[in-house]
Amino acid sequence: MNAPLEDSLTPQIRVEDDRTGLSITTLRSALADNLFYIQGKFPGTATKNDYYMALAYTVRDRLLQRWLNTTQTYRKNVKVVCYLSAEFLIGPQLVNNLINLGIYAKIRQAVEESGLSLQELIEQEEEPGLGNGGLGRLAACYLDSLSTLEIPAIGYGIRYEFGIFDQEIRDGWQVEITDKWLQYGNPWEIARPEEYVEVKFGGRSEHYYDEKGNYRVRWIPDRVVKGVPYDTPILGYQVNTANTLRLWKAEAIESFDFQAFNIGDYYGAVDAKIVSENLTKILYPNDEVIQGKELRLQQQYFFVSCALQDMIRLLLSTEVSLETFHQQFAVQLNDTHPAIGVAELMRLLVDEHRIDWDKAWHITQNTFAFTNHTLLPEALEKWPIELFGRLLPRHLEIIYEINQRFLDRVRMKYPRDLGKLSRLSLIDESGERYVRMANLACVGSHAINGVAELHTELLKKTVLKDFYEFFPEKFANVTNGVTPRRWMVLSNPRLTRLITEKIGDRWITHLDDLRKLETLADDASFRQQWRQIKQETKGDLAAYIRKKLDIIVDPKSLFDIQVKRIHEYKRQHLNVLHVITFYNRLKHDRDLDITPRTFIFGGKAAPGYFMAKLIIKLIVSVANIVNNDPDVRDRMKVVFIPDFNVTLGQRIYPAADLSEQISTAGKEASGTGNMKFALNGALTIGTLDGANVEIREEVGAENFFLFGLTTEEVYGLKARGYRPFDYYNQNAELKAVIDLISSGFFSHGDVDLFKPLIDNLLYRDDYMLLADYQSYIDTQEKVSQAYRDRENWTRMSILNVARMGKFSSDRSIREYAQKIWKVEPVPVELLQLCPGGQ
Ligand code: GL9
Structure with a gap:
C-alpha cells in the first residue's frame, strides 16, 4: 500500500538529531538507536515487536514537541x-500519528531501507x-x-x-x-x-x-x-x-x-x-x-x-x-x-x-x-x-x-x-x-x-x-460524526488518493468539499477508477477471509456487510432471514439468474447475553451449510469474521458494497458505522432509524434503499396488539425460512438449538422482524437489480460519498463548541523547543 497522502508539514525544529530529525538518514539511525537503547536488542535478536516498539518511540519522539507545547498553552x-x-x-495509534504528523512516506522509506516491512510492523500493534x-x-x-x-x-x-x-x-x-x-x-x-x-x-x-x-x-x-x-x-x-x-x-x-x-x-x-x-x-x-x-x-x-x-x-x-x-x-x-x-x-x-x-x-x-x-x-x-x-x-x-x-x-x-x-x-x-x-x-x-x-x-x-x-x-x-482521518485517509488509501487527485486535499479537514465529486459521477472514466478501487479493496478483504477462515469468496460478488455489536434490536437475525430466503430461492430454481452475494457479519455479543450468542451460532451454522452446498456455489457465501474491532473495521468498511443498517425504527440512537460505510462508498439498506434518516436526507432518497416500519408505525402496531404469528402464517416464504431453521436443517438435526430464538420471533418479536420481513426482502431484491447496472451503482456510490460532508466529527465538535461548550480554537505555537533545540 502506498502513502495515504504526501507529507506536507514542514517541521519547525532547527536541530536535526535522533529525536526530532526527519531526514531518512536520521529516521533510520533513530530506529536503530531505539532498538538498542530502549528495547535493549541487537538487530540479530530483535523480534518484530521490538522493531515495532523502536518505530513507535521514533514517532512518539517526533510528536512530543507539539504535545508539551500544547500543555503549556493550556496553562494560560x-x-x-x-x-x-x-x-x-x-x-491503533502508529499509522494515525504518522498521518497526522505528515511523515508516513518518509517513515516508510526509512523502515524499508532498514530492511523491514512497515505493514508488518503496523500489524504488530495491539x-x-x-x-x-x-x-x-x-x-x-x-x-x-x-x-x-x-x-x-x-x-x-x-x-x-x-x-x-x-x-x-x-x-x-x-x-x-x-x-x-x-x-x-x-x-x-x-x-x-x-x-x-x-x-x-x-x-x-x-x-x-x-x-x-x-x-x-x-x-x-x-x-x-x-x-x-x-x-x-x-x-x-x-x-x-x-x-x-x-x-x-x-x-x-x-x-x-x-x-x-x-x-x-x-x-x-x-x-x-x-x-x-x-x-x-x-x-x-x-x-x-x-x-x-x-x-x-x-x-x-x-x-x-x-x-x-x-x-x-x-x-x-x-x-x-x-x-x-x-x-x-x-x-x-x-x-x-x-x-x-x-x-x-x-x-x-x-x-x-x-x-x-x-x-x-x-x-x-x-x-x-x-x-x-x-x-x-x-x-x-x-x-x-x-x-x-x-x-x-x-x-x-x-x-x-x-x-x-x-x-x-x-x-x-x-x-x-x-x-x-x-x-x-x-x-x-x-x-x-x-x-x-x-x-x-x-x-x-x-x-x-x-x-x-x-x-x-x-x-x-x-x-x-x-x-x-x-x-x-x-x-x-x-x-x-466520524473522523475522516481514520475512517478514510488511514483505512482507504486508494480512494483517498483518487479523491485528492481530483479535488485536492482540503476535504480531509473540510468534509463538505466532497461535494465537488458530484459532477464526476457523470464521468465514465472516473467511475471506472472508482470501481477499480472498490474491486481491489474487496480483493484485500477476500484475501484476509481466505487466510483467516479458509473461506473463498468472490470479490466480484456483492459484498453485503453487517458489522456492529450483536443485539436483538440491531436485528442481525433479520439479515439471516434474508440469507436463508436467498438460499431457498436458489435451491428451488437452480437456473435462477441471481446477483451473486457475499454476506459478511461481524460483532461481539455481551458474554451474558444468551440470545445474542445464539444469533452468532445461527449465522455460523447457516454459513456452514451454505458454503458447503455445491448447488449454490459461486452464487452465495456467508462469512462471520471473528473479533470485530477498530483494526478490523479499517479493513471492512472500505470493502463494502452494501451497508446493513436494519434496526427496528426508534431503537438505534444514531449509529456511526452507517456513516463509515457510506463515506467509503457503500450504499445503505436501512430503516428510518437513528442517523440513517439524516444520511438518506443528505444522499437523496434515490440513492438509499429504505424499508420497514417507521417509529410511529412501530408504536401504533404495538399499541394495537402485534401478533407476529399471523405474519408467519400468512407469508409462505417466511414460513418456509422459519420452518427450515426449526427443522434442524442448520443444526445437524437438532430441533431444540434455535428454538429459543424462533419461539421468541413467533410469540413475542419485540423488535418486529416479522412485521418488517417482506419489506426487507423486497428491498433486497431491488438492491440485487440495482447492482446489475454497474454504471448506475457506481454513480450512486460516488454521490453517497460526495454528500457525506455532514457526518464528519469535525462538524459535530463545532456544534458542541458553539452550542454547548462556548469554546474557541486556541492555536498552539511551537515556542519552547525541546532541550537541545534552539
Ligand atoms: C450507542 C448507541 O447505541 C449508538 O446508536 C450510537 O451511535 C452510539 C454513539 O452515540 O452510542 N449507545 C450505546 O450504549 N452504545 C452505542 O453504540 N453501545 C456501545 O457502545 C456498545
Whole structure:
C-alpha cells in the first residue's frame, strides 16, 4: 500500500538529531538507536515487536514537541473541554500519528531501507480496546476532531488493564479471551505517578461546626485508593495541537490499610493492594444495558473523582479563583456513566473548598453537559440506595439535598401532580429504592443532547419527556460524526488518493468539499477508477477471509456487510432471514439468474447475553451449510469474521458494497458505522432509524434503499396488539425460512438449538422482524437489480460519498463548541523547543 497522502508539514525544529530529525538518514539511525537503547536488542535478536516498539518511540519522539507545547498553552487561562467517558476506543495509534504528523512516506522509506516491512510492523500493534462499541469509538473520533480543530481538551477515562475481550468462534459459539493489550508494553502512554490523586470509598460522613462556627460536613472513608494518571497524546491532523487522553489506574496506598491494620500480616497487606488494583482491571463488556454491579459504580466514581480533582488542581495552579471553575472547564458527560460527577463536584466545592451551596450549584450546573446515547428504557442506569450509600455515603446525602431543592421547584410549577414528582425525582421509590443517574445528569447539567435528530425528538417525547417539559431550554441535538482521518485517509488509501487527485486535499479537514465529486459521477472514466478501487479493496478483504477462515469468496460478488455489536434490536437475525430466503430461492430454481452475494457479519455479543450468542451460532451454522452446498456455489457465501474491532473495521468498511443498517425504527440512537460505510462508498439498506434518516436526507432518497416500519408505525402496531404469528402464517416464504431453521436443517438435526430464538420471533418479536420481513426482502431484491447496472451503482456510490460532508466529527465538535461548550480554537505555537533545540 502506498502513502495515504504526501507529507506536507514542514517541521519547525532547527536541530536535526535522533529525536526530532526527519531526514531518512536520521529516521533510520533513530530506529536503530531505539532498538538498542530502549528495547535493549541487537538487530540479530530483535523480534518484530521490538522493531515495532523502536518505530513507535521514533514517532512518539517526533510528536512530543507539539504535545508539551500544547500543555503549556493550556496553562494560560483558556477554557478547556473535559470529555468524561468510561470508554475510549482509540484504535491503533502508529499509522494515525504518522498521518497526522505528515511523515508516513518518509517513515516508510526509512523502515524499508532498514530492511523491514512497515505493514508488518503496523500489524504488530495491539489496539487498546478500552470500549464496547459506538459510544467508546465516538469519544475517540471526538478527541481526534478536538485536536484537529485546535480546541483545548482533555479526555478523562479509565486505564483498564484488560479491555474488551478478544472473540474466538469455536464450534459456532463465541468464546471470550482475555485482552492482554499491555503485555508487551504500550509505547504511546506516559505515566505521571507524581500527579496521583486519592479517592475515598465507604465509611460515613460527619457533620460538625468549624472554628468559625460554620456548619460543615466531612467524609470519613474506610478505604482510600490512589489514582495514577497515564497520558496518551492525541495529535490533530497537520496542526501543532496534541491534546491529552488521561486515563487513570487504581493503585493501593501503602500507608493506609497496609501498616495500620496489617502489622505482620503480609498476605493481608498484599490483599489490600490487590483489592485496590482490581478497580481498573477490567472493562465491563456489556453494551447498552449495564447491570448494577458494585465494582462498576466504584469504577465510575473513581475516574470521575480523579478527573475533577485533577481539574481543580490545574485551576488552582494558575492562581485563578475556584469560583470561575465553570468558565475554565466545560465538562461533557458521555452518557450517565460519569454522572456521579455532579455530586462529586458539589462535594469538592462545598465540603473540601468551603464554597457555599448555592454558589457551588451554580458552578456545577454551568460546568456539566450531558449526552444521552440510548433509547432502550432498560438501559437507564440506576443504583440501589443501599449499595450507593454504603460506597458513597456523602454523595447520597448531597443527592438527597439536590433532590429536595429540585422537587421544591417542581411542586411550584406542578402543584399536586404526584406523578410528575415521582417521575422527576432523583430517587426511584416505586419499589426497592434507587438513585437514577439520568435524572441526576439532567438536573446537574445546563445542556442535554441526543445524538441524532430522530433520537433527540424521541428523547423529548419518551424517556426524558418530563425533563424536556421542565427544562425545554436545556435540550439540543448534536448528530454524531466520524473522523475522516481514520475512517478514510488511514483505512482507504486508494480512494483517498483518487479523491485528492481530483479535488485536492482540503476535504480531509473540510468534509463538505466532497461535494465537488458530484459532477464526476457523470464521468465514465472516473467511475471506472472508482470501481477499480472498490474491486481491489474487496480483493484485500477476500484475501484476509481466505487466510483467516479458509473461506473463498468472490470479490466480484456483492459484498453485503453487517458489522456492529450483536443485539436483538440491531436485528442481525433479520439479515439471516434474508440469507436463508436467498438460499431457498436458489435451491428451488437452480437456473435462477441471481446477483451473486457475499454476506459478511461481524460483532461481539455481551458474554451474558444468551440470545445474542445464539444469533452468532445461527449465522455460523447457516454459513456452514451454505458454503458447503455445491448447488449454490459461486452464487452465495456467508462469512462471520471473528473479533470485530477498530483494526478490523479499517479493513471492512472500505470493502463494502452494501451497508446493513436494519434496526427496528426508534431503537438505534444514531449509529456511526452507517456513516463509515457510506463515506467509503457503500450504499445503505436501512430503516428510518437513528442517523440513517439524516444520511438518506443528505444522499437523496434515490440513492438509499429504505424499508420497514417507521417509529410511529412501530408504536401504533404495538399499541394495537402485534401478533407476529399471523405474519408467519400468512407469508409462505417466511414460513418456509422459519420452518427450515426449526427443522434442524442448520443444526445437524437438532430441533431444540434455535428454538429459543424462533419461539421468541413467533410469540413475542419485540423488535418486529416479522412485521418488517417482506419489506426487507423486497428491498433486497431491488438492491440485487440495482447492482446489475454497474454504471448506475457506481454513480450512486460516488454521490453517497460526495454528500457525506455532514457526518464528519469535525462538524459535530463545532456544534458542541458553539452550542454547548462556548469554546474557541486556541492555536498552539511551537515556542519552547525541546532541550537541545534552539
Ligand atoms: C450507542 C448507541 O447505541 C449508538 O446508536 C450510537 O451511535 C452510539 C454513539 O452515540 O452510542 N449507545 C450505546 O450504549 N452504545 C452505542 O453504540 N453501545 C456501545 O457502545 C456498545
